[in-house]
Amino acid sequence: MRRTFSAACSLWLWLAFSAVAQTAIDPPHRSGPDSGTGIESFFRSFPNMPGQGFSLMPPGPRSATAAQAPQPTAFTEYHPVVVELYTSQGCSSCPPADALLAEIAGRDDVIALALHVDYWDYIGWADRFAKPGFTKRQKAYARAAGEHAIYTPQMIVEGSEHLVGLRPMELVGLIDQHNAVPSQIRLSLAREGEVLRIKLEAQPPLPQGAVVQLVRYRAEETVNIEHGENAGRVVRYSNIVTDWAPIAEWDGRQPLTLDANAPGSDAAVVIVQEQGPGAILAAARLR
DSSP, rough: OOOHHHHHHHHHHHHHHHHHHHHHHHHOOOSSSSSOOHHHHHHHHTTTOOTOOSSSSSSOOOOOOOOOOOOOOOOOOOOOEEEEEETTTTTTTOOHHHHHHHHHHTTTTTTEEEOOOOOOOOGOOOTTTTTTTHHHHHHHHHHHTSSSSSOOEEETTTTTTTEEEHHHHHHHHHHHHHHOOSSEEEEEEEEEETTTEEEEESSSOOOOOOOEEEEEEEEEEEOOOSSSSTTTEEEEEEEEEEEEEEEEOOSSSEEEEEEEOOSSSSSSEEEEETTTTTOEOOOOOOO
């Protein structure tokens, strides 16, 4: 039984090899429905093999009747990843996070923003960069995430990922992850004097509206901290947010063009974000 089976296998392999060898000697050219490569003709010679069941050639184009109706082209825009750091000059755990933000602030694919909060001012050192509105924004993120407390330092990536404490590896991973995801929003900025001209368009349209926000920040400042938990430290702060304000609500269905006042030398950032605050959908910067 084994000898008979072995002989049959040898015959099968010899026939296949002969067909391939003949193909190399006499290259095929397709001139009719029954033509093909030598190995294809070999398999078609068996009556039980389906006539259209085997091909080494790539499939041809689909007929017009089978093609789907053309769909609107979706935008595949890439925007810098927004990283918000909630920090305080009165927080002893914050200087390493401030230094980490300074490291990523120079990346073109990241918009790093330091929001100084005021709830540590009572312990001996008032942070002159702090604003109550930044504390309010951090609390709004906590409510949206179902959290009952806020912390410093805390980084929020793209409005959706919350990192408490110093977690550089996770931060870099999240930045890379979000950098790989395109946006459906085309956002362009141009400056004319003290006016910022903003153009927005989404394709496909957004399923829900979004908030358009204008952020201003100062690139760098060094502070000699004299009192509180960081007394005696000299800390260099980067991308210090000086103002964060909503300037429009957008339905995300129709293109939007608007102007915003942006006087002074501080860098300007436009952020499009889901209500909540939720996920950041697009961002652009003019330095």
